[in-house]
Amino acid sequence: MFFDAHLDLLKAAAEANRTRAAWTGYAPITPPDVEQADAFVGAYDGATLQLSSSTRTVITADEVSPYTGKALDVGYSAPSADEALAGAAGAAAALRDAGIESRVGVCLEALHRIHRRGDEFAAATSHTTGQSLGMACSGSGTNALDRGLEAVAMAWAAMNRVPESVEWQQTFGRSEVKLRKRFRPRPLGTALVVACASFPAWNAYPAILANLATGNPVLVKPHPRSVLATALAVGVIREVLTEAGLPADSVQLVVDTTDDPVAARLATDPAVRIVDFTGSPTFGTWLERNVQDALVFTETAGVNTVILDSVGDLSATMRTLAGGLSLFSGQMCTTPQNIYIPDGGVRTDAGVVSRDEVVAALTSAIEDIATAPRRAAAVCGALQSDATLQSIDALADRAEADGTLIRRAAPYEHPDHPQARVVTPLLIRVDPRRGDALPAGEQFGPVAFVIDCADRESAVEHATATIRSHGAISSYLYSTDDAAVDAVADAYADAGASLSVNLVSSMPMQYAAAYSDYHVTGLNPAGNATLTDESFVAGRFRMVQDRRQVEA
C-alpha cells in the first residue's frame, strides 16, 4: 500500500540517480520560530521514548541544548548489546520475507512522515546538534530526506536489475535440458548504524533505509549527546513498520553513554554483518581494521583544501568562502580548512591582488557575518560540543604565541539565545616553508589555515599530499584558467579526491546534492562509503536461487 502511494516519487528518484540532474523529492520545510522550537523540544522533557522492545532499561541521555544550555531530560530505552541483537534476530525473518515492495514502501512512507513533521524534527536537531533552525530544515531536513530517498532508490534499482525468474534451456550431448530458475534477493544480516553528534540525519538516513529496503534489521546508535532527532526518526520508522504488519524491532534505537560505549562491542559481534559509521577518523579506522567479515562503511573526515589561483570578482569569492568557513561553525565534513594563496597573490578581473589584501578581504567578509547577529545565527548556528570550543581556543592561543594568528574565533551575539555556545571562524596564517606548524588532519569546528605557497603548482602538490595522508571529503579551486582547472582536477582525482571549481554564489560551497554529487570517494583516507554509488547498496543483499528441471 505504502509502495504504490509513493511509486511515482521512487521512479523519479531512480531517474534522477541515473541522470544526476538537479531534483528533489521534498518541498522546503518552513522553520519553526524560536518559541515553537522550544515547545517542540519541551514536549519531550521528562518523557521516555521506547524504541526497542527488547529491554526495560532506560537511559536519560546527557543531552544539553547548545542554544539554551538546558538539559533536554529525555529517556530512551537502552538495550544491551545482547538484547539489541536478540531483538534484531527476532525481527529478521519477517522483515526478510516481507518482500522488496513492502520494505521499500515502509522506507518511503517513513521519509514522507518525517517530512510532514519537518519543523518538529528541525527543532530537535537544532537543540541537540547546534544547527540553526534553517539549516536543520534543509541540511538535516529536505537534503537528508533526499539522500535517504536516493539510497532507497539505488537499492530498489539494484534489486530490480535481477529478474525474478527465467526459463533456461541448453543442449547437453543430444538432449535439451530445461530449467526453471528463481532468483531471490536476501539480506546479509543485522546492521549497525552509528551516527555522529553534529549532523546525524544526512548520513544515517541513507544507511538505515538502504539496510531496511534490502531486508536487514537495523540497530541505530546515535551519539550519546545527540539522540533526540535520531530517536524521533527511529520512532517514525517503527510506527510505519507496525502499520505495515512488520516487526517494529526491525529498527531499534541503541543508546549508550560516553563512559560505557557500546558501538565497538556491537560492531565486532559476529551477528553484526553490516556497519555504517559516521564520526571520527580514529574510530573509523579502528572499525575498518577490527571488524572482521562484515561490510564496513565509513565516513570520517579529511582536510578540505581551497586553492586560490585566479578569480573574477574577489569580493564575491571571499563572501562565498567566508560563508563556507562560517556555515554551521565549520562542523560539517565538507567545510574548507586549508586555504592556499600563492606568493604572487591572486589574479582578478581588477588586476593582481596581493596575499595580504586577499587575507584582509577574507577577514572582512567573515566580520560582515560575525557582526550581523541575525545573519550570524542563521549561518553559524552553535557549537555542538564544549570540547570543540576548547580545542579552538587552544589552537588560537598557540597561534598567538607563534605569531600566526589572524583572527580569533570570537563569539557573535545570538539574537535569541544569549547563552548559546557560539563562535565565528578562527583564522591562522602559516608558511610551511619556514617551518610553521600545520596540524595533521581535520581540526573540527570553524578553523581555517591560510597557507602561504610559492605558486599554484606547489599548492596542488602540498594539498594532494595532505589528501593522500589525511583524506579529503570536499576540495575547492578558484581559477579562471580552464587548462589549469583540468590539470588540477586530474591531480586531485589522482589523489582520490573530487573537486569543486569557482563556486561563487548563494549556494553554500560545501553543498552536496543528493542524486547528483557523490559524497566521499572511497579513494582516500576520509572514508570508504559513497553516498550513493552502487557499492553502497550492492553488498547489503545477495541472491539465492533455485533451479528446477522441468524437461530433459
Added chain:
Amino acid sequence: MFFDAHLDLLKAAAEANRTRAAWTGYAPITPPDVEQADAFVGAYDGATLQLSSSTRTVITADEVSPYTGKALDVGYSAPSADEALAGAAGAAAALRDAGIESRVGVCLEALHRIHRRGDEFAAATSHTTGQSLGMACSGSGTNALDRGLEAVAMAWAAMNRVPESVEWQQTFGRSEVKLRKRFRPRPLGTALVVACASFPAWNAYPAILANLATGNPVLVKPHPRSVLATALAVGVIREVLTEAGLPADSVQLVVDTTDDPVAARLATDPAVRIVDFTGSPTFGTWLERNVQDALVFTETAGVNTVILDSVGDLSATMRTLAGGLSLFSGQMCTTPQNIYIPDGGVRTDAGVVSRDEVVAALTSAIEDIATAPRRAAAVCGALQSDATLQSIDALADRAEADGTLIRRAAPYEHPDHPQARVVTPLLIRVDPRRGDALPAGEQFGPVAFVIDCADRESAVEHATATIRSHGAISSYLYSTDDAAVDAVADAYADAGASLSVNLVSSMPMQYAAAYSDYHVTGLNPAGNATLTDESFVAGRFRMVQDRRQVEA
C-alpha cells in the same frame, strides 16, 4: 580497436546477464588428442616464462603431471612481494588513464585469444590440474571464458550506468546556479588474485578481468603446483596489453613455493586494495579476518548436500548422481558430498525403493563408470594432489574399521596413462542418530557420505545446520512433490544456500552456467564472492567528480 571488434559480443553478454537466459560467447573447443596434449606441454619443458618485468628471479615450479608423473620443468619469473608491488604501482597510472573502452577491449581480446588457443590451454590445464582433456576444454575452457566475459560485462555495465557528465541547475535564494559536473570511474588500487590448484581458470578469469576492466593492476598468484595454465593466460593478457599500448605489468604472475608462500604477505600489504581468493576455507577465513581495509572476495568450500525424497526414474537419477560424484574426481567446489536417504526409502514411479536398494543402485551406477576405462577417464580425470589420495585412503581405512565403508575409492584403468593418479568415488554410510562420525566440512576429492535419516524434514534440518556451520556452494534435492520443493527451497534459502532440484539429465548436476547461475551466495561460510553479482564489481572502482560553476 579491440573494443569495437568485440562490442557485439560484449553487448550480448550484458544482455544475457540481464535476462539470465542460456547463452555462450564461445564455440566449443575440440580437445587435443593425447599426443598433441603431450606436445603442447612438452613445448614448455625447460622454458622460462617471463611474466613480470620487475624481477630477474626465476622459480622452476614444482609441477608434476597427474597423468604422466613427469615434472613439467617450467621456469617462471618470480618477483618478490616488493618487486611485484612496485611493478603494479608503475603500471597503475597508464592503466587508469587508458579509459574504460581500452581496458575492456584488452579483456575481450585476451578472452578471444585464449579461446583460439583453447586446445593448448586445455593440455596445460589437464597436465597440472588433472582435469580430463574434455573437461579442460569446457569447465576450464569455454565455461571459464564465459565466466570471465560475464564479469567483464558486469563491470562495463556498472561503469556505464554513471553518466560522464551533467549540466546541473538549481535555484538558491533568488539566483540560479548552474554547474557542469564530470563523473569519472577510478580504480581502487593494486589487486591480488590467488588461484587454486585444481580449477584455476573458472574463478581467476572473472577476478583478473573485473580488476583490469575497472583499471586495477593485478598480481596473479597461482598455486605453486599448478601454474602453467594460469601463466599462459597471464602471458596472453600481457601480450594484448602491450599491443594496446598499455604496460604489460598491468598483470604480473607471482610464483611462490609451498615452503615460502607469498600470498599472506601480499594480501596484508597496505598497497593491496583488492584480494580475490579461491582455495581452502582455512586460508579464506584467515584472509577475511586479517586483511584490513581492502576488499576481500573469497570462494572456499562447503558441504554440498543431496536429499533423496522422491524421484520418477531411480536408475536415471542414480546415473546423474554417480556422474556428479565422479566428475573430475570430486575436486570441484560444487561436487555433492552428503547424501540423505530417509528411513522409509525413496518414492519412485515404480513404488517405494528401500534405502539399501537405493545405495545399491548408486554403487552400481558408480561401478558402471569405474569399469569403463574411456568413460572413467573422461569423467573422473586424475587427482591433482597426492595429499588428496592420502586423505581419501585414510577416510576409507577409518570407515572400514567403523563398519561404515560401502565402497573404496578404487583406481580405474586409465586407457592412455597407466601412471595416472586416478580414483573413483569413496562411499561411506553413516547414521548420525547412532553416533557415527561425520567429518566437519568439506572432504576434498570423490568422497560421499550416505546419511541415514528419519525423513525429509529431518534431512533438511540436518543439512541446513551443516550449511550454517560449514557453508555450501551447491545443494541438491530430488522430490516430485512441488509443495515440498517450495518448502525445502525456502529452508535452504533461509540458511543462505541455493538449491538445484530434480536434475536428471546429461547435464552434469554441478554445472553452473555463466550469465545465469549465481555461484556462491555470500550468505553462508563457503565464501563471500558471487560470480557474478553487482557486489563482485561495484567496489573495484569508485567515482571522482569535478563540478565547475558555469553560471550564477
